[in-house]
Amino acid sequence: MKKSLIALAVLAASGAAMAQSSVTLYGRLDASLAQTSKEVTGSAKVKQTGINSSDLNTTFWGLKGSEDMGGGLRANFTLESGFALDTGVGNTGLFERKAIVGLSGAFGAVDLGRNYTAYDTLRGATNNMYDSNLATTGTVWNTGIKDYANRTSNSVSYTSPSFGGISGQVAYAFGENKNTIVPAVTAVTAAPGVTAVTAVPAYTIGDATDTLSLHIKYANGPVLVGYGYQEEKTASPAGDNKIKYNLVGASYDFGMAKLVGSYNQAKTTGLKDKEYQVGVSVPFGAAAIAAGYSNSKSEGFNANNKGTGASLVGTYNLSKRTTVYAGYEATKVESKNAATTTKLTNFATGVRHTF
Numbered sequence: 001m002k003k004s005l006i007a008l009a010v011l012a013a014s015g016a017a018m019a020q021s022s023v024t025l026y027g028r029l030d031a032s033l034a035q036t037s038k039e040v041t042g043s044a045k046v047k048q049t050g051i052n053s054s055d056l057n058t059t060f061w062g063l064k065g066s067e068d069m070g071g072g073l074r075a076n077f078t079l080e081s082g083f084a085l086d087t088g089v090g091n092t093g094l095f096e097r098k099a100i101v102g103l104s105g106a107f108g109a110v111d112l113g114r115n116y117t118a119y120d121t122l123r124g125a126t127n128n129m130y131d132s133n134l135a136t137t138g139t140v141w142n143t144g145i146k147d148y149a150n151r152t153s154n155s156v157s158y159t160s161p162s163f164g165g166i167s168g169q170v171a172y173a174f175g176e177n178k179n180t181i182v183p184a185v186t187a188v189t190a191a192p193g194v195t196a197v198t199a200v201p202a203y204t205i206g207d208a209t210d211t212l213s214l215h216i217k218y219a220n221g222p223v224l225v226g227y228g229y230q231e232e233k234t235a236s237p238a239g240d241n242k243i244k245y246n247l248v249g250a251s252y253d254f255g256m257a258k259l260v261g262s263y264n265q266a267k268t269t270g271l272k273d274k275e276y277q278v279g280v281s282v283p284f285g286a287a288a289i290a291a292g293y294s295n296s297k298s299e300g301f302n303a304n305n306k307g308t309g310a311s312l313v314g315t316y317n318l319s320k321r322t323t324v325y326a327g328y329e330a331t332k333v334e335s336k337n338a339a340t341t342t343k344l345t346n347f348a349t350g351v352r353h354t355f
Contacts, residue, residue: 027061032350126249128279128292136309144298165220175208
C-alpha cells in the first residue's frame with residue numbers, strides 16, 4: 001500500500017513539473033512548381049521552371065519552450081532554423097532565423113540573442129500579401145538605399161504589455177569586431193605595365209553594425225496603427241555611416257476585407273528614399289485572395305531611381321495546417337545611373353504545411 005502511495009505521489013509531482021514547463025517542436029514547409037524570369041536592359045531574358053522552396057512563406061523548423069516559475073514570471077526560449085525544401089540544404093548558421101532566451105511577466109518581456117527587430121515587427125504587421133514572400137515590398141524598397149536588416153544578432157529586446165491597446169517594443173543590437181586592424185599598404189613605384197600604389201598606413205575600422213529599433217502601436221479590434229524606427233550605424237575610416245528608417249503603418253479589418261498600408265522613408269548621407277505599399281485581402285470561407293502594390297523613389301546622388309511591384313495570390317485551406325496556393329508577382333526597377341531597367345516575374349503554385 002505504501003509503495004502504491006509513493007508511486008502516485010511521484011506521478012503527481014512529475015505531472016505538476018511538466019505542467020510548469022514545456023518544449024514544442026514546430027515549423028513550416030512550403031514548396032511550389034514555379035516559373036521565374038529576369039530581364040535586364042542589354043541582356044537576354046532568362047526563364048527558369050522548377051521546384052522552388054518558400055514562395056509563399058519561408059520554410060523552417062524550430063524549438064520553443066517556457067517554464068512557469070510562479071508569481072506570473074516565465075522563462076522562455078526560441079530557436080529557429082531555415083532550410084530549402086527543394087534540396088534539403090540548411091541555411092548558413094544552425095539557428096540563423098532566431099535564437100533567444102528571456103523572461104516575461106506582467107512587466108512585459110525581455111529577450112536576449114538573435115531576434116527580429118522592433119521595426120520589423122510593425123512592418124510585417126502592416127505589409128501586404130499577409131507579409132508573405134510574394135509581397136514585392138522588399139525588392140522594390142531596395143531600389144536606392146539598401147533595405148533594412150530584419151534580424152540582428154547580439155541584441156536585447158523589451159516588449160511592453162498592452163495598455164488599452166497601446167504597446168511598444170525597443171531593441172538594440174551590439175555590433176562586434178569593432179577594432180579590426182586594416183594592415184598598411186606599401187607604396188609601389190610605377191614601372192612599365194605596373195600601376196602605381198600610394199602608401200597607406202594601418203588603421204582601425206569597425207566592421208560591425210550597431211542597430212537601434214523601436215515601434216509603438218495601437219491595436220484594438222479591427223484597427224491597428226503604429227510608428228516604427230530603425231537606425232543602422234556602421235563605422236568607417238571616413239566616419240560613422242548611418243541609415244535611418246521611419247515607417248508609419250496601419251491596417252483595418254472590415255470582416256469582408258482587410259486593408260493594409262504603410263509609408264516609409266530611408267535616409268543616409270546624400271540619399272533619401274520615399275516608399276509606400278498598400279494591399280487588400282478578401283476571405284471566402286476556406287479560400288482567400290490578396291493583392292498588393294509597392295512603390296519607391298530615390299532622391300540624391302541616385303536621383304530619380306524608381307521601383308514598382310505588384311502581386312496577386314489565391315489560397316485554399318485544405319485543413320487547419322495545410323494550404324494550397326497560386327501566386328504571381330512582378331517588379332520593375334529603373335536605375336538612372338546605370339541606365340538599366342530590371343524586370344522580375346514569378347508565377348508559383350504550391351502547398352504549405354505547418355506543424
